[in-house]
Amino acid sequence: MNSIDRKAAIKEYKERKIPRGIFVLRCLATGQPWVGSALNLEAARNRNWFALRQKMHPDKTLQKVWNDIGEQAFQYDILEKLADDVAEMSVGDLLKEKRRHWIAKLGATGL
Secondary structure (H helix, E strand, O other): OOHHHHHHHHHHHHOOOOEEEEEEEEEOOOOOOOEEEEEEEEHHHHHHHHHOOOOOOOHHHHHHHHHOHHHEEEEEEEEEEOOOOHHHHHHHHHHHHHHHHHHHHHEEOOO
């Protein structure tokens, strides 16, 4: 890779849109949902799976179900992505509002 290609790749990486929004961790065996919000939906899955595998997840109920049933019974889904044009100042409030909406709609526990 020459220096022009490398610079273009770095620029493209820095300018990529990181998906923000609401996700659900669902136990397929019990149907229990846990809803969370994230500024980076891709990283949210990795962060939650890592914590659960290490038996360090802050939600003790979720951790117990994971320990009892196993990773294969869990699914991560994105419920809603924020539009790219949402003002940075309103992202936090919007994520809180949407998270509350999905928790109520699914009868979920909040993460």
